[in-house]
Amino acid sequence: MPDIAHRPRVVIVGCGFGGLEATRALARADVDITLIDRTNHHLFQPLLYQVATAGLAAPAISAPIRHILRRQIAAGRLTVLLAEVQDIDAARRQVRLDDGTRVPYDHLIVAAGATHGYFGHDEWARHAPGLKTLADAFELRNRVLKAFEHAERHPGQREEWLTFAVIGGGPTGVEMAGTMAEIAHHTLHDEFRHIDSRQARVVLIEGADRVLGALPPDLSRRAQAQLERLGVEVRTGCRVTHVDAQGVTAQVQGQEAPWRLHARTVVWAAGVAASPLGRALHATTGVALDRAGRVVVEPDLGIAGHPEIQVIGDLAAAKSHPRDGEPTPVPGVSPAAKQMGRHAAANLQRRLRGEPAQPFRYVDYGSLATIGRKAAVAQVELPLLGELRLSGYPAWVFWLFVHIYFLIGFRNRLMVLVDWAWAYWTFQRHARVVVEAPPAASPSQEDGS
Numbered sequence: 381m382p383d384i385a386h387r388p389r390v391v392i393v394g395c396g397f398g399g400l401e402a403t404r405a406l407a408r409a410d411v412d413i414t415l416i417d418r419t420n421h422h423l424f425q426p427l428l429y430q431v432a433t434a435g436l437a438a439p440a441i442s443a444p445i446r447h448i449l450r451r452q453i454a455a456g457r458l459t460v461l462l463a464e465v466q467d468i469d470a471a472r473r474q475v476r477l478d479d480g481t482r483v484p485y486d487h488l489i490v491a492a493g494a495t496h497g498y499f500g501h502d503e504w505a506r507h508a509p510g511l512k513t514l515a516d517a518f519e520l521r522n523r524v525l526k527a528f529e530h531a532e533r534h535p536g537q538r539e540e541w542l543t544f545a546v547i548g549g550g551p552t553g554v555e556m557a558g559t560m561a562e563i564a565h566h567t568l569h570d571e572f573r574h575i576d577s578r579q580a581r582v583v584l585i586e587g588a589d590r591v592l593g594a595l596p597p598d599l600s601r602r603a604q605a606q607l608e609r610l611g612v613e614v615r616t617g618c619r620v621t622h623v624d625a626q627g628v629t630a631q632v633q634g635q636e637a638p639w640r641l642h643a644r645t646v647v648w649a650a651g652v653a654a655s656p657l658g659r660a661l662h663a664t665t666g667v668a669l670d671r672a673g674r675v676v677v678e679p680d681l682g683i684a685g686h687p688e689i690q691v692i693g694d695l696a697a698a699k700s701h702p703r704d705g706e707p708t709p710v711p712g713v714s715p716a717a718k719q720m721g722r723h724a725a726a727n728l729q730r731r732l733r734g735e736p737a738q739p740f741r742y743v744d745y746g747s748l749a750t751i752g753r754k755a756a757v758a759q760v761e762l763p764l765l766g767e768l769r770l771s772g773y774p775a776w777v778f779w780l781f782v783h784i785y786f787l788i789g790f791r792n793r794l795m796v797l798v799d800w801a802w803a804y805w806t807f808q809r810h811a812r813v814v815v816e817a818p819p820a821a822s823p824s825q826e827d828g829s
């Protein structure tokens with residue numbers, strides 16, 4: 381049995397895409413790893429909107445961290461802790477947990493991801509929850525399903541309960557809006573006596589002049605056309621200036637008077653902010669943060685003056701360093717987090733061997749966004765063939781198989797495949813269970829209902 385006292389101690393904070401990949405990549409290294417996450421599960425965030433819109437149950441897109449990493453735990457190289465890291469002390473090389481415990485490290489990989497950003501208006505959060513965790517997805521699912529129930533019960537408030545606003549026309553906003561329109565037009569249409577769910581309005585509000593701004597303009601146009609076919613009203617050039625329990629106010633490009641939408645259900649998909657651990661790292665190392673609070677890392681993903689700390693995934697403002705050409709910013713997507721996880725693990729092992737760390741290079745395989753049933757857009761980089769752009773049904777089938785392929789675990793893949801096949805033929809969404817949140821958790825729906 382090797383003496384663990386002599387092994388370098390590696391602490392990894394966060395078991396999302398980046399942290400999980402780093403842990404796996406270090407599986408055979410002669411190090412002692414402590415992986416800390418504040419949840420007991422790894423979450424496949426790209427399918428979180430399916431839980432929020434009642435298409436999938438939570439276990440289909442999440443798996444217990446201990447189960448995923450059981451072999452590394454059994455091999456005696458990995459300790460998994462369910463705890464929140466609240467602070468980092470770079471001078472003493474320790475992280476502090478929520479119960480005050482301090483965990484020492486020789487090498488630290490911080491992969492704590494991002495959270496919602498409300499552009500300085502945190503008071504909007506209670507009226508317009510975002511989608512980042514399973515708890516967020518349950519909250520949104522409750523709000524969407526209960527809105528139809530309120531409309532059935534309160535004839536005088538039908539219009540506002542049947543109006544749904546989604547703020548932000550990025551991939552999450554587009555997915556949410558498209559699927560909510562599907563629920564209104566297909567899933568629920570014959571289940572209410574006093575309302576016609578097909579009269580619900582789903583309004584997607586985007587500040588820029590097109591949705592899916594990260595994709596080429598022709599794919600944005602095709603995405604908007606597909607959204608409109610599903611019954612979504614798309615409002616581009618519309619910058620939200622206020623959100624309250626009754627709806628949304630926005631400034632429309634070229635118009636002086638503000639535009640007001642009365643909507644009792646508002647979804648926030650507009651902004652992200654880095655994990656607060658970015659500020660903790662700034663306080664303890666002096667590292668620069670960008671406007672979203674992300675840690676500005678060195679080309680090798682380390683922190684200037686602290687090569688023993690690496691920051692990866694959505695928390696890092698990292699650049700890709702191609703062999704020839706200028707460095708380019710790395711996007712906040714799961715393939716980038718996974719690649720950074722593997723790179724951080726490789727650099728850590730290089731350092732242990734006394735070799736220099738290598739700069740990070742991101743390999744971009746393209747972008748995908750689903751819009752709803754049989755509707756998606758995709759831009760894919762194929763080896764030898766170059767760029768391929770798909771839209772509509774072929775893009776949707778491609779999206780479906782890519783997401784099933786990348787899900788963790790055979791059981792999860794099978795569950796998702798069966799659920800989607802069922803939903804495809806029946807239009808039903810089987811996870812339509814409302815679990816009551818404590819009253820304080822959904823204030824905007826409690827007011828005046």
Ligand SMILES: Cc1cc2nc3c(=O)[nH]c(=O)nc-3n(C[C@H](O)[C@H](O)[C@H](O)COP(=O)(O)OP(=O)(O)OC[C@H]3O[C@@H](n4cnc5c(N)ncnc54)[C@H](O)[C@@H]3O)c2cc1C
Binds near residue numbers: 426694
């Ligand atoms: C709704 C949604 C849809 C998305 N869709 C796509 C998509 O279709 N394609 C795509 O490529 N990307 C998508 N993304 C982005 C992608 O999920 C992220 O880029 C990726 O998850 C980043 O990985 P990460 O490891 O940096 O962070 P995360 O995966 O967010 O993991 C962070 C982990 O750290 C833990 N943690 C945070 N703070 C602490 C703390 N203080 N102490 C302990 N643990 C902590 C969290 O519990 C979590 O497990 C989506 C994101 C969201 C929210």
